[in-house]
Structures are given as C-alpha cells and as structure tokens.
Amino acid sequence: MKSVIIGAGEVGFHIAERLTREGHDVVVIEQDPAVRQRVQNELDVMTFEGNGASPSVLEAAGIQGADLLIAVADIDEVNIAACVLAKEYGVERRIARVRDPEFSEHPFLMQGRRLGIDLMINPTIVVAEEILDLIKTPAAAEVGKFVEGRVMMLGLQIGPGAPILDRPLKALRPFHATTPFLIVAVYRDGRLLIPDGGTEVAPGDHLYFISKRESIHDILTLLGKRESIIHRVLVVGGGRVGVRVAELLEREQLSVKLLERNPNRCAELSRRLAHTLVLCGDGTDLRTLEEEGIGTMDAVVAVTDDEATNILAALLAKEQGAKKVIPLIKRQHLLHLLPHLGIDAAISPRMATASVILKYVRKGRVLSIFEIPESDAETLELVVTPGSRVAGKAVHEASLPSGAIVGAIVHREEIVIPRGDTIFHPEDRVVIFALPAAIRNLEQLFS
C-alpha cells in the first residue's frame, strides 16, 4: 500500500511513523527543508520538498500510483486542493485536515464528498469531544470509548490509599465475579508493563483498564477514586476549541465560564454563547482566577493557542483547588512531564487527530482505536471476520500474539469481559489492547 502524506508536522510525522511500521510505503511532502531533512533522517520514508497542492510536486512524489492521501499541512486550502488533485490522479482514499468550520461543516460541501475528501477531520471538533469525555469522567486521565461507548478504556493515576494497593491482582477475583474488568497495562517508571496475576499495583502507577460503562463507578471506587458530579467548569481561552467546548458543555446543562484575553473576541463570544459567562482576562492572572472562584471549579480546561499558558493556568488552578484540570498540549513529548506536575489529564490534538486518521486508514477491519500516549500501544476494536483464523476458537486457543490482551467481546449485543474459555464467534466485536509489535499480527488473525 502506498501512502502520500502532505505536511510533516506533529500529526503528519506521527502518522508517517505508524504507517511505515504497518508496512505502508510512505512518501512525505513537506515545504520546510529543515523539517523534511529531519523526516528523511528519522523515518524510513521517501521525502519531497515542496507545496503539497502543486501537481508537479505530487507527480514527483508518485501520486499516480498511490492508494491513500493524507493531507495534514498547516493551511486548510492546501489540504483541500491536494485532495481535489488526488481525486483526479485516481487516489482511492483521501483524508484532509480542515480547521475552518466553513469548510468542514458546511452542509453543501459535505454532501457527496464534493471536494474529493473522503474523511475531513476538524481537530477542533475531535479535541472538544475528547475534552468533554474527560470532564464527564473526572477521575480519568484518558478515556477511550468502544462499541458506541458501551465499553470503555480508562487510564488513570493511582494515588496513595487506594483499596487495590499492596496485594496481587489475582486477589481481586471475588470482585471480578460481580464487576468484571481487565487491567491491560501499567505505566510505571516510563515503561509500559502488561500485568499478570502476581503484579502488585503501587502508588504512582498509571493504570489502563477496560470494562463495561456501567461498571466504571465500582471500579473507580476500588482504585481509590471518587466519582464526583460535575457542575462548574472554567474554560481558559476563547479560540475555536474553547468555543466548541463551551458549546458542548452548554448542551450538557453545566455552568460554564469562559476566560478570553481579547476584548473584541469576548464580545463576539458573548453573542455566540448564550448560556456561558464570558469573562475578559488573562488565564494566568491569579487575581482574576480567584475572583471567579477558581478553587470551587469542578474542572478547568485550558485551551489557549499557547501551550505554556495552558500548563501554567492548569497549575494555578490545581494549586487553588480546582478538582480537575485539562490543559491542551501540542507537543507530544511534553505530555509525560504532566504527572510530575500534578496535572492528571491533558489533551493533545496530535493524538486525537492521528487516532481518527489511523482508524479510517484501517477501515473495515478496525472500528475504533485508542492510542496509549508515549508507548505506541493501542486498543483496537475489531470484528471477527467469518472464516478468519480466530473465528470459533476460545481466547486461550486462538494463539494471539504476546503483547495482546482481549478486553471485551461483544456477542449479539451482550458485552462479555472474557476469560480463557470465552469463544470468538463470527461477527463478534472484540476490544483488544496490543503492544505495537502485535498489532499487524492481530489484524491478520481477525481478517
């Protein structure tokens, strides 16, 4: 499979890396010579310098033989033009990142893929929806949803005093009988471990577990987290993401305050957001925050354009007693600093956008995907294809690759947290956690 990626920013680079590992032949088009050079040195791909919306550059990059185009350059118009061209060159599937809602949400353009775009991703929307999930599950640092949200995967940090501490996981068996769930991975000292029955959870561990939605509350209690009800949310930053988040929160009937620095923008926001209190001020100014009762906030979302401001605002809010803080962070490698700073959740547009793209690329075989930050491990939602190698077999005899754990099987609308003897029936949907090395193998097993 040959893929052309336009733009090697955070998302483009990440996607190129993933697709290369999955066996695609990847060509990257990038305008900045220094960035292109970096991609050429670090990834096993071919690179071309130039504008991705130019036919001669696309032809040089071999667009004619490509199966997939992913346009994630910084400029919307470049991405759109690239898809229009790619369609004419006969590229079968075309994905574009488009930030301007004029393009991404206008009903006229969305009908019948008028711009030659099969999947148009607006990172604003994706990010806002992820933020909403995090707000609704205050205990979690990461939330992945599968099977229409009926199966969830949560990532969270274990604090001291949790009931689960100081005993091996196999001691939880009585609890499993009533509330089945599966701890699929533990992130400890910068490494991702797959736990077994003898593993003991320690304070500071970052756990990932898969369970049914209705069991979440009981499991969180076991993990020492109290699930509180969210009422008051402060959004710092009135850009596209901030507005979108505020709109979603309004729809959830929450009390929303939105802090924006630019007075003109504030006036515009107040027209757009009828039920939100729009405040004009700086998110890192302690006095403003105190006046607005930052300590009483159930959640503070910091989504300005500047990630340093976001981190500072989150730190201030946490220090003042806000229950949950969610900063938006663009640079992926900063994410792992956050637990040290006491920030329990963060949102990365790159991860969010890349997940959507990867899910689409693997369309048909993979229904949903959730990436574990910093490790490249994934949780996939797959369908058991009739006649595939696992169909009709029990979990323990399906010779799954090591590094893959089945978290849930959905058989005729019934969700089962599997044991060794649970059977993979054809057409079942399966939620599997997998380390990077196991992913390809898994897709072959199930298709």
Added chain:
Amino acid sequence: MVRFGLVLNRTALILLAVAPFMLTAIPFSLYYRTNDIQALAISFAITGLAAGAMYGCTPKAGELNHREGILIVALGWVLTAGFGALPFYLYGTFPTYTDAYFEAMSGFTTTGASVLGDIEAQPVGILFWRSLTHWLGGMGIVVLSLAVLPALGAGGMQLYKAEVPGPTADKLVPRLRETAKRLYLVYSTISAAEVVLLLLGGMPLFDSLTHMFGTMGTGGFSPKNASVGYYHSAYLEMVIAAFMFIAGANFLLHYNAMAKGDLRGYLKDEEVRFYAGVVAFTTLTVALALVSHKLYPGFLTALRHAVFNVVSIITTTGFVTEDFGKWPPYGHYILLILMFIGGCTGSTGGAIKCMRIWLLLKISYQQLFQIVHPKAVRTLRYNGRTVPPDVIQGVQSMFALYMLTFLVTSAALAALGHDVVTAISAIAATLGNVGPGLGTVGPVENYSHFPLASKWVCSFAMFVGRLEVYSVVVLMVPEFWRR
C-alpha cells in the same frame, strides 16, 4: 555521544553480510582442484565467529544517531578489509599481513592497486575472492547489509548516506531496504549482461566473471598479469569499456531506465552530459596526440586504446591494455587529471565525482558573473532545481578536504623517499580508487616494491577516497568524540 556497544553490534552485521561471499569462490577451487579451499573456509569461519561474537555480546536495542552511523560505516570498512584479507594471508599469497590488507582494501574500495607480483600463479579461489571484493565494495557493503539484513533497518538512512557516493543520497522507493535490494538487482542485471557479452567474445567463464566484477565495481583487478591487454581483442576491450562507462554513471538513472523505461533521464541529467562530454573530449584529443606521435599504426587503433584507457581511468576502474606511461606527456597528463574527476554520483566509481566538479565550475562562473554585474541576483540551478546552500558548501569543502588529504598523503610518500611523479600519481590513483598510477606504480608495474609504511599510507588513502573523505576525516575531529 557515541554508544560503542551499539556501534560494534551494527558493524558486526555488516561483517555477517559479507562473510558468506567468501564461500562463493569454493566451487571454482573444486572445479580446478586448487589448494585454497582451506584458506577460504577458515577465513569464513573466523569472520563469521568473530562477527557473531561481536553481535552476541553487544546491546541490540536503540536507534542510531548521526555520529554512530558514520562510525559504523568507517569501522565496517576497516574491519571488512581486515577480515577480507584473511584468505590472502592464510593461503600465503603474501609474505606479510600488510600486503594482504592492502590488497583487500584495494579490492573493497574498488581501487585495483595490487601488490601481487605474479597474478597468474595464484589459485582460482583466491583470484575469485580478490575480484569479488570489487563487486561487493562497488555497490557498497553497507548497502548490501541493508538489503539482506532487516536488523540494520533502524537508523539505516544514516549508514546509507555515509556510504553512497555523492552530496545527496537519494532513495529509489520509500523503504530503504527495498531501495538497497533494487540497487543490487539493477547492479546484478547489468553484471549478468556483461558476462554474457564477454562469453560471446570467447572469454572463458572464470575470466568473464572476474573481469565483470572488476568492471562493474570499477575496480580493476584482473586475473591476468597483462590485465585486459592479455586477450588482444578489440571486441572484449570495447565491451569492457562500455560497461565501465555504465558502471561509472548514476545507478538511479539505470534504475529509472530499467524499471520505468525512462531513457530520456540520461539525456536530461546534467551530470551524465558532463561525464560523457569529458570522456568524448579527452578520448579524441588523446587519440590525436597518439596519432601525431605515431605510436600506433593508424587512427582507429589509437582511438581504441585511447577510449579504453580514458574510460578505465575516469571511471576509476584501472584496467589496462597499454602502458600509458610510454604515451606522450599530454596522454598521461590527461589521465592523471581524470583520476581526480572520477565517475558520477550514485555510481560505483570513486574520486571527486562529475557532479561536484560540474557544480564547482558553475559556482565559479557564478562568481565571475557577479564580478561583472555586482547587483545581479542569480540562483544556481542543477537539473532544473535550485541548489541549496548547504549542498554548495558541502561540495566546496569536500573538494578542499579531498585536496588536503591528497597533499598530506602524497607528502607522506615523498617523505618516505618516493620520487615526485610516483608520490603524486600513487596518491591520485589510490585516493581516487583508480589503481595504476605513473612512474614506479605505472600500468605495467604494481605497488609491491613499496615499503610497509607506504602501503599503509596508500591503504588509508583508498579508505578515505571510498567514503568520500567526510566520513573518515570527521573521525579525526576532536569534536566528534566529545559528549
């Protein structure tokens, strides 16, 4: 920072890729019933075990950084020549390991400078291995290991860049491993074509194969004392000249021609046009010089010898048919200059390369133009594209470093007591990976009379030349070793 464990680990992989080729000589030894099988088999065993141990005892995990990549390539070449010398040493081809090392380094770097007196007295297995080193070193031992060993994959681009000749290393297809495989496929296909044409000219199979190795790698080792001149066949000489010319051109263009039928790529490429132009001009003028000195009975014979020797030298092969040392001064002067020019980027040839010379000329013209029109704004174009400033700088400093290496090593030879013509031409021929020089290392002589120290100086020059100066000289910069 350089992680030596990781460097040794990857270097071991290069040796593991090369070692099995030592065994390919054995069928010929068996057929001709020669007594060199033991030497070859033991060499293979020693290389395999040493590399295996090196691989087993060092950490495998980790992505290579830039510096480690350079060090691996340099170390890989030093060690490959070191182990590649074993068959010569164990069989007793040479009295000293220095000679064996010189011969192996000369082989892998496709120089073709020999310290072997009576070539035809050697058994076929040794001669086969001697020529095969050209073929392996021509396309590159790192490229070979990238093609056959998936384990080198991570960070392979660093290695590829350090070994492939030319200021920019281009891939044929997105994946490096696939690029390396296709390069070897194109290389093998052209090689096979040459063998067929040589066989058709009546050359025996063994001779055809070994001469093909020497031609395609632009090496120049021949299993005959009189080199290609042994056959006295205009047909064979022209076939070999044609394939030397092909091997001296960019394999990226060969790939496009073979895989995509794109023959116009040759015509459009500035470097190939320059290369062909230099060959045509020097061949004609040398032929005229030969005619005017009445060395040969007629223009066609003069042209035949001029073509063969000009192509042999500019491609840095070093096959000989005639003692060009006896040619008029213009003839061997031109050949000496051609030793510095060399073939094209992405070819198996050595020396500075046509693209760099051509760019230097363009840069110089640009400077002259700027003197006439101080306010003119001009961009330097190459093959229709603007040349980035870092490439210009790279070309200029490569030329400076090449000439500096030339000065230092030829001064070393002079200090060791060699006459000026020998010192200059021996370094021009070894640094440029050509082979025969002038004076006491002329086309009908060899390097065996050199003292040991001079042989090491020349081995070093071959090594520096094959890796295009940077990858070796940078190791001598203290900054390289700082944390």
